[in-house]
Each structure stands twice: as C-alpha cells, then as structure tokens.
Amino acid sequence: MTAPAAVVVDGPPRRMRRRRAVGLVCAVVVLLVASLLSVLVGSKPLVPTDVAHALFAPTGGDIDRIVWELRLPRTLAALVVGVALGVAGALIQAFTRNPLGDPGILGVNAGASLGVAVGVALFGTRMPTQHLGFAFLGALLATLVVLFVGAIGRSADPIRLTLAGVAVGAVLAGITTAMTLLDPSTFNQMRGWEAGTFVERGLDVILPAVPFIVGGLAIALFCAGSLNMLGLGDDLASALGAHVGRTRVLTVAAITLLAGAATAIAGPIAFVGLMVPHVARWIVGPDQRWIIPYSIVLAPILLLVSDVIGRVILWPGEVPVGVVTAFVGAPVLIWLVRRRKASGL
Amino acid sequence: MSAIAGVDAASTGPLDFGASVRVVRIGGLSLRFRVRALLVSIALVVAAVGTALAALCLGEFVLTVPEVLSAFAGTQSGIVETVVLEWRAPRVLGALLFGAALGVSGAIFQSLTRNPLASPDIIGLSSGSYAGALVVIILIGGGTFMIAGGAIVGGLVAAGLGYVLAYRDGIQGFRLVVVGIAISAMLGALSTYLILRARLEIAMTAAVWGAGSLSRVGWTELALSAVVIAVALAAVAVLAPAMRQLELGDDAARALGIRPEPVRLSLVVAGVALTAVVTAFAGPITFIALAAPQIARRLTRSPGTALVPAALLGALVLLLSDIVAQHLLPQPLPVGIVTIVVGGAYLTWLLVREARRRP
Numbered sequence: 001m002t003a004p005a006a007v008v009v010d011g012p013p014r015r016m017r018r019r020r021a022v023g024l025v026c027a028v029v030v031l032l033v034a035s036l037l038s039v040l041v042g043s044k045p046l047v048p049t050d051v052a053h054a055l056f057a058p059t060g061g062d063i064d065r066i067v068w069e070l071r072l073p074r075t076l077a078a079l080v081v082g083v084a085l086g087v088a089g090a091l092i093q094a095f096t097r098n099p100l101g102d103p104g105i106l107g108v109n110a111g112a113s114l115g116v117a118v119g120v121a122l123f124g125t126r127m128p129t130q131h132l133g134f135a136f137l138g139a140l141l142a143t144l145v146v147l148f149v150g151a152i153g154r155s156a157d158p159i160r161l162t163l164a165g166v167a168v169g170a171v172l173a174g175i176t177t178a179m180t181l182l183d184p185s186t187f188n189q190m191r192g193w194e195a196g197t198f199v200e201r202g203l204d205v206i207l208p209a210v211p212f213i214v215g216g217l218a219i220a221l222f223c224a225g226s227l228n229m230l231g232l233g234d235d236l237a238s239a240l241g242a243h244v245g246r247t248r249v250l251t252v253a254a255i256t257l258l259a260g261a262a263t264a265i266a267g268p269i270a271f272v273g274l275m276v277p278h279v280a281r282w283i284v285g286p287d288q289r290w291i292i293p294y295s296i297v298l299a300p301i302l303l304l305v306s307d308v309i310g311r312v313i314l315w316p317g318e319v320p321v322g323v324v325t326a327f328v329g330a331p332v333l334i335w336l337v338r339r340r341k342a343s344g345l
Numbered sequence: 346m347s348a349i350a351g352v353d354a355a356s357t358g359p360l361d362f363g364a365s366v367r368v369v370r371i372g373g374l375s376l377r378f379r380v381r382a383l384l385v386s387i388a389l390v391v392a393a394v395g396t397a398l399a400a401l402c403l404g405e406f407v408l409t410v411p412e413v414l415s416a417f418a419g420t421q422s423g424i425v426e427t428v429v430l431e432w433r434a435p436r437v438l439g440a441l442l443f444g445a446a447l448g449v450s451g452a453i454f455q456s457l458t459r460n461p462l463a464s465p466d467i468i469g470l471s472s473g474s475y476a477g478a479l480v481v482i483i484l485i486g487g488g489t490f491m492i493a494g495g496a497i498v499g500g501l502v503a504a505g506l507g508y509v510l511a512y513r514d515g516i517q518g519f520r521l522v523v524v525g526i527a528i529s530a531m532l533g534a535l536s537t538y539l540i541l542r543a544r545l546e547i548a549m550t551a552a553v554w555g556a557g558s559l560s561r562v563g564w565t566e567l568a569l570s571a572v573v574i575a576v577a578l579a580a581v582a583v584l585a586p587a588m589r590q591l592e593l594g595d596d597a598a599r600a601l602g603i604r605p606e607p608v609r610l611s612l613v614v615a616g617v618a619l620t621a622v623v624t625a626f627a628g629p630i631t632f633i634a635l636a637a638p639q640i641a642r643r644l645t646r647s648p649g650t651a652l653v654p655a656a657l658l659g660a661l662v663l664l665l666s667d668i669v670a671q672h673l674l675p676q677p678l679p680v681g682i683v684t685i686v687v688g689g690a691y692l693t694w695l696l697v698r699e700a701r702r703r704p
Contacts, residue, residue, distance in 0.1 A: 098460070149693050149696055149697055150696065160696060160700075163639070163692065163696060164693065164696055166635070166689075166692070167636075167688075167689045167690075167692035167693040167696065168689065168693060169689070170631075170632050170636075170685045170686070170688060170689030170692075171685070171686050171689035171690050171693070173685060174682045174683070174685035174686035174689065175686065177552075177556055177681075177682050177685075178678055178682045178686075180552070181549070181552060181553060181556065181678065181679070181682070182676060182678075184545055184546075184549060187545070187548070187549055187552065188545055191537075191540050191541055191548065192541065194537070195537050195538070195541055270530070270533075271530045271534075274526065274530075275527075278523070319538065320537075320538070320541070322534065322537065323534040323535075323537055323538045324534075325534075326530040326531050326533065326534035327531055327534060329527075329530070330527035330528065330530050330531045331527070333523060333524075333526070333527045334510055334523075334524055334527045334528075337511075337520050337523045337524060337527075338510065338511075338513055338520070338524075
C-alpha cells in the first residue's frame with residue numbers, strides 16, 4: 001500500500017531474490033524436521049528406526065498401526081490445513097488491505113460452526129467425517145451471503161465486503177451460541193469441535209477436502225501477480241493491465257475453498273491465517289508472489305510444532321492444537337511487531 | 346468569497362457546502378454542532394425513553410404506563426412498586442447505561458486505531474475479562490462480585506499488558522492492534538481450554554456468562570458501575586476535541602497543539618474503564634462497541650467519529666435487545682446473543698440499503 005510496492009515493478013535486486021530463495025529452502029528443511037517430529041512424538045514416543053521399519057517394512061504390529069493409522073494421518077492433516085490457512089490468510093490480507101484480515105472474516109468460520117451445530121442438533125452427527133460436509137456447506141453458504149450483501153449493486157469493494165463479513169458472521173455466531181446454550185449435548189459436541197484439533201482426523205476426513213484445497217491453491221498462485229497490482233489501488237491496477245473485478249472474484253473463491261476446507265477438517269484454528277502472512281511479509285516485503293510460497297511453508301510449520309507441543313505439554317494427555325497455536329504464535333507476533341518497523345501492506 | 350462561490354456554482358452546478366452547521370454561543374462558551382447529528386440524537390433520546398417505558402411495562406406481570414409512572418412518583422405501593430423499582434428499573438437503567446458506555450468505548454477505539462473493525466476487544470479486554478471470569482467460575486468458584494472482580498482483573502491485566510508490549514517510543518495504532526490480537530488469541534485459547542476441561546454444567550454456566558447477560562444487574566451493581574462510567578464519560582467529553590484532531594495523524598495534531606501520547610493514553614484508559622465495568626457486571630456483551638459507532642456514523646452522515654449518537658445508539662440497541670431476549674423469544678436467552686444477531690442483521694441491512702440507493 002505504501003512506497004515499497006514500487007520495488008515490485010522493477011523486480012527486486014538479484015541478491016535479495018537469492019536471499020529469499022535460500023530462506024524458502026531453509027523453511028522447507030524446518031518443515032521436514034517438524035513433520036518428522038510429528039510422527040515421532042506422542043503419548044507413545046517412537047525412535048526414527050521404528051518409523052523407518054513401519055514405513056518400509058510394516059509387519060502389522062502396534063508401532064506400525066500407530067505410525068500408519070494415527071501419526072501419519074495427523075501429520076498430513078496438519079500439513080494440508082496449514083497450507084490452506086496460510087494461503088487463505090495471505091489472500092485475505094492482500095485483498096482487504098487490512099492487517100486485521102483473517103480467513104474467518106468473510107464468514108467462513110461462523111458459517112462452518114453453524115453448519116456443524118445444525119448437524120449436531122438436528123441430525124445427531126457425532127464423528128469428524130460427519131461434521132466435514134456440514135462445516136464445508138456452512139462455510140460456503142455463509143461466504144455466498146457475505147458476497148451477496150457486500151457486492152450487491154457494484155463490484156466487490158474490500159471494505160464493504162469486510163463489513164458484510166463481520167455483520168453476517170455476527171448473526172451466524174449468535175445463532176450458533178443460542179443453539180448450544182439451549183441444548184447441553186450440542187454444547188458438549190461444539191466445545192470440542194470449536195477448539196480445533198487433528199485428533200481422529202483420518203484419511204477419510206482429509207482426502208475429501210484435498211481437491212478443494214488444491215483448487216484454491218491453483219487460483220491463489222494464478223492471482224498473485226494481479227494482487228500485487230491491486231495493492232497499488234484500483235485505477236493504477238487497471239492501467240497496468242490487471243482485471244480488477246475478475247481478480248477479486250477469483251480471490252474470494254480461493255479464500256472460501258481454502259479456509260472452508262481447512263475449517264471443515266480441523267475446526268476453526270483462527271490464529272494461523274492471521275499471523276503467518278505477517279511473518280512472511282516481514283521476511284520478503286510486500287510481493288504476493290513471495291508471500292504466498294512462504295505462507296505455504298511457514299503455516300504448516302506453526303501447526304506441526306504446535307501440535308507436537310500439545311501432545312507433550314500435558315503428557316500423556318493432550319491440548320488441542322487450536323489452543324497451542326495461539327500460545328506459540330502470539331509471542332512470535334509480539335516480538336516481530338516490536339522488533340521491526342511495523343510494516344503495512 | 347461569495348463572488349467566487351457564485352462563479353463556481355454557475356460553471357459546475359450548485360455548490361456543496363457540506364453538512365449544515367449551527368453555532369451557539371452562551372457567554373464565553375461556544376458550541377458548534379451539526380444539524381443532522383442533533384436531530385438524530387433527539388430522535389434517539391425519544392426512542393430510548395419510549396423503549397424504556399415499554400421495558401418497564403413488559404414481563405410476566407404486565408403493567409400499564411400510568412401504573413409505571415405512578416410507581417416512580419411513589420403513589421403506588423406493594424407489588425407494582427416492587428416489580429417496577431426493584432426488579433425492572435435497575436435492569437432497564439443498566440441496559441441504557443451499559444449500552445452507552447459500550448458505544449462510546451467502541452467509538453474511541455475506532456478513532457484511535459482508524460480502523461472500522463476496532464473495538465476494545467481488539468486490545469484483549471473482553472478476552473481478558475472472559476478468561477478472568479472463567480478462572481473464578483471454573484477453578485475457584487465464586488459469586489457475582491467474585492466473578493466481577495475476576496473479570497476486572499483479567500481485563501485490566503490484558504489491556505495493560507497490551508499497552509506495555511505495544512509501547513515503543515510511543516503507541517502506534519497498528520502495533521497496538523497487532524499486539525492486541527496476539528494477547529486476545531492467547532486468552533481466547535485459555536478460555537477455550539478451560540471450557541473444554543470443565544464439567545458440562547459448570548462449562549455451560551460459564552458460557553452463559555460469556556454470552557453477556559443483564560440478569561444479575563441490581564441497584565448495587567448499577568450504582569457502582571454508574572460512578573465509574575460517569576467519570577470515564579466526563580473524561581471523554583473533555584478529550585473529544587483532541588481525539589478528533591488525532592484522527593488527522595500525529596504530525597497534524599502536534600501542529601494544532603495536541604500532545605499525542607498523553608491524550609491517547611487517557612483515551613485508552615477511559616475506553617478500557619468503560620468496557621471493563623460493563624463486562625464485570627454483565628459479561629462480554631459483544632458487537633455493540635463495534636456496531637454502534639458505525640451505525641451512528643451512517644445515520645448522522647458524520648465524517649468523523651460521532652460520540653454522542655454512538656452512546657445513544659448503544660443504549661437503545663442494548664435495551665431493545667434485552668427486551669427481545671427476555672420477552673420475545675420462546676425461551677429467555679442471554680442478551681449478548683440478541684445484540685450480536687440484531688446488531689449484525691442491522692449492519693447487514695444498512696449495507697444493502699446503501700448499495701441500493703447509490704448503485
């Protein structure tokens with residue numbers, strides 16, 4: 001939004017570009033280590049040789065079952081959800097040009113929660129696989145209503161869309177709270193779902209959501225360049241050849257697919273999509289073509305590390321990942337915002 | 346001057362002089378106000394008084410307006426007096442007072458951060474209060490005043506921590522917001538975990554508190570909170586002109602003779618006090634602080650923050666919501682649920698109407 005955007009037009013100097021690439025490679029290495037930790041650590045700690053046996057020469061023993069049925073799906077869930085939330089967060093902050101932007105702001109989380117509450121209260125759903133469809137449908141419908149209210153009569157103006165998201169989200173959240181307070185069993189189910197967790201998220205929960213996330217990612221990468229131009233303001237963006245209206249519609253579609261699918265898998269994990277793009281922006285500056293790849297790598301790291309900490313901190317009990325992400329991410333965010341000259345968008 | 350205006354009007358059509366403004370001077374005191382804001386405020390006061398009367402009449406024991414008025418005059422005795430003065434009046438007054446406090450508090454924070462999404466919640470106040478109250482309800486177990494104490498301590502610790510962590514050569518709106526988000530996220534996570542681990546009945550009691558309810562407001566609570574709110578509102582009234590100049594940016598404000606840091610700190614303290622006292626006795630009533638300034642701004646078409654209309658609107662919305670929560674739903678619910686639904690629906694409607702009128 002401010003002066004540094006001019007750098008993007010000329011392209012960054014080669015040294016800076018190389019530093020960004022090296023940083024990305026380092027982040028990928030950290031991501032691999034975090035994934036390995038996520039497979040090793042738990043109420044039954046494993047050593048790497050156990051895992052190697054389980055992966056390449058499974059015998060069907062306890063350790064093999066732990067690795068294949070518990071740890072690997074859980075790690076995969078963290079990876080998939082992390083990628084989706086990180087990119088959705090980067091998109092929403094670029095799109096609304098608001099540092100308060102969170103993937104939930106277009107009504108995704110509120111819609112998903114209401115969807116699950118309706119499923120629990122009216123259809124008696126109990127399992128994560130059953131919640132999946134209700135959550136995704138709720139997120140989708142909520143975003144459509146927000147789009148209708150925010151974009152009625154004109155193109156999707158970010159400020160109006162944000163306000164519409166807040167307004168519609170509030171209505172939905174109120175209805176959800178009312179439903180939970182009126183029925184103790186719904187309350188009991190919802191307090192578990194709304195914490196956000198990867199427990200009991202097997203492949204049957206993850207795989208149905210993957211196509212939506214892949215679609216959202218493709219759209220996000222396609223839009224990255226145009227979003228840079230949109231950051232300069234609508235008029236300048238049009239002059240530079242960006243399709244302002246088309247980019248906005250595609251961005252909203254990508255956010256809905258990514259955040260909706262992620263929330264459907266794990267429940268609302270609010271802090272990741274907000275924090276990771278900030279961190280990425282502090283590392284690479286305001287270029288969306290770099291922010292999105294960094295978000296893809298950094299967000300799963302945050303989720304994996306948080307999930308591992310959640311398994312260790314009250315061992316052998318567990319703390320839901322949604323609770324831990326806040327305690328891991330918030331100090332980092334505070335430290336960053338104090339250390340550097342705070343960056344706008 | 347008028348000649349130039351005449352030339353402009355002739356060449357480009359009628360000249361827009363902006364909103365019509367009146368200035369009243371009484372002795373050395375001069376008051377400048379916008380006509381539309383004044384008319385909206387008067388309409389809001391009338392509506393609030395009417396709604397308050399209706400709220401005093403409604404209930405299991407339905408009263409007429411003359412009965413209510415005579416109870417206040419002291420000519421009624423027995424059951425009518427008890428119902429009006431002991432049961433309904435504190436709650437109605439509480440709704441008006443708390444709503445006004447929340448509306449002003451929201452307006453302050455939106456002005457300071459120059460962000461329409463800002464409310465006292467973003468610096469971690471509500472989440473701090475909620476976490477403090479949950480600790481008392483779930484871990485310690487205590488009555489109304491213990492919970493109120495927990496909420497105040499939690500809220501003040503969160504807000505103070507936010508201010509201290511965001512302070513570095515002065516407070517910057519963006520940094521305050523980001524630090525607030527971080528602290529809220531942590532406290533929110535703590536609350537989620539406490540709710541998750543508590544026994545179901547206790548967790549539900551805590552959740553009802555967390556939704557925000559006026560059912561615990563009696564004369565004692567009202568008197569205590571009224572003192573705090575009155576002091577805070579007086580401070581805001583004194584600081585209001587400086588706050589408008591801060592909206593122009595720190596440099597411009599300095600040039601106009603304002604010292605940004607002391608003004609900003611005083612405004613934050615006043616805003617925090619307003620929200621904290623409401624939260625202590627009624628729980629975190631959401632959305633009024635967020636929606637009232639926005640709605641007030643749209644009603645008055647004011648370019649900056651409209652403090653008085655925001656206060657009046659907050660009062661009216663909270664009272665209306667409480668009537669709906671108590672009487673119009675099949676089962677009474679905490680008022681916070683109604684404020685969030687009504688406020689959200691109204692903001693939605695405003696957005697739709699705005700788009701229809703100016704396509």
